[in-house]
Amino acid sequence: xxxxxxxxxxxxxxxxxxxxxxxxxxxxxxxxxxxxxxxxxxxxxxxxxxxxxxxxxxxxxxxxxxxxxxxxxxxxxxxxxxxxxxxxxxxxxxxxxxxxxxxxxxxxxxxxxxxxxxxxxxxxxxxxxxxxxxxxxxxxxxxxxxxxxxxxxxxxxxxxxxxxxxxxxxxxxxxxxxxxxxxxxxxxxxxxxxxxxxxxxxxxxxxxxxxxxxxxxxxxxxxxxxxxxxxxxxxxxxxxxxxxxxxxxxxxxxxxxxx
DNA sequence: ATGACGTGTCCGACACGA
Numbered sequence: 001x002x003x004x005x006x007x008x009x010x011x012x013x014x015x016x017x018x019x020x021x022x023x024x025x026x027x028x029x030x031x032x033x034x035x036x037x038x039x040x041x042x043x044x045x046x047x048x049x050x051x052x053x054x055x056x057x058x059x060x061x062x063x064x065x066x067x068x069x070x071x072x073x074x075x076x077x078x079x080x081x082x083x084x085x086x087x088x089x090x091x092x093x094x095x096x097x098x099x100x101x102x103x104x105x106x107x108x109x110x111x112x113x114x115x116x117x118x119x120x121x122x123x124x125x126x127x128x129x130x131x132x133x134x135x136x137x138x139x140x141x142x143x144x145x146x147x148x149x150x151x152x153x154x155x156x157x158x159x160x161x162x163x164x165x166x167x168x169x170x171x172x173x174x175x176x177x178x179x180x181x182x183x184x185x186x187x188x189x190x191x192x193x194x195x196x197x198x199x200x201x202x203x204x205x206x207x208x209x210x211x212x213x214x215x216x217x218x219x220x221x222x223x224x225x226x227x228x229x230x231x232x233x234x235x236x237x238x239x240x241x242x243x244x245x246x247x248x249x250x251x252x253x254x255x256x257x258x259x
Numbered sequence: 260a261t262g263a264c265g266t267g268t269c270c271g272a273c274a275c276g277a
Contacts, residue, residue, distance in 0.1 A: 012267090061267090062267055062274090063274090063275070101277075111277060112275080112276060113277090152277070206263085207265055208265090209263060
């Protein structure tokens with residue numbers, strides 16, 4: 001069973017890429033971020049024809065918006081962070097069946113945070129605290145859990161093209177990395193790091209300054225699995241192919257395989 | 260270089276991203 005996270009930077013602009021990519025990579029569950037559309041605009045019919053007959057959608061006009069697209073039924077859909085009031089559509093959770101048994105999937109578009117010291121950074125910090133409390137409760141209820149999405153955090157120096165030059169800037173601050181560690185500390189692990197990976201593996205590249213051709217990127221899209229799921233993880237990888245297509249998303253899809 | 264590039268909103272300029 002394969003589960004993918006992909007920040008598509010507008011599903012309107014990227015629908016054909018999603019269709020082309022899933023045709024070549026028929027993953028079981030595709031978790032999207034940055035839909036940038038309201039629920040009524042979500043292309044349910046087209047995605048059903050593409051094999052994803054079970055979609056849980058939490059959209060928003062212009063910004064944010066997340067969805068879980070699944071080939072098999074999803075149940076117990078929860079939108080946003082329980083216990084944390086949020087104006088934005090950033091989190092959607094659902095339960096699916098997996099080879100390991102019932103699996104809770106939590107798909108998040110984490111706050112960007114702009115820069116340390118700003119109101120947006122403060123929002124990011126409180127959002128992360130709210131998420132952690134919510135996850136703690138979710139994990140008590142669901143031993144088998146996957147937390148994936150656009151974390152907007154480069155957890156370690158090796159997850160950045162310029163860790164020295166960007167030290168303590170957004171995505172690289174000690175506070176963000178401490179939040180990441182605390183989330184992992186709930187009993188999760190970064191599935192990407194369970195395997196040998198190429199150096200300078202990134203999941204996002206700036207549209208500007210030839211970011212992708214120069215591999216000036218960050219690894220900020222992650223798939224964390226709970227300890228009960230960890231023995232079932234067969235592989236985890238980033239697919240750079242769609243980043244080379246015409247008019248790409250600035251993020252690449254990341255996929256985990258469970259056996 | 261408070262830039263660059265891309266998307267959406269509402270129609271030229273701005274908000275936002277990472």
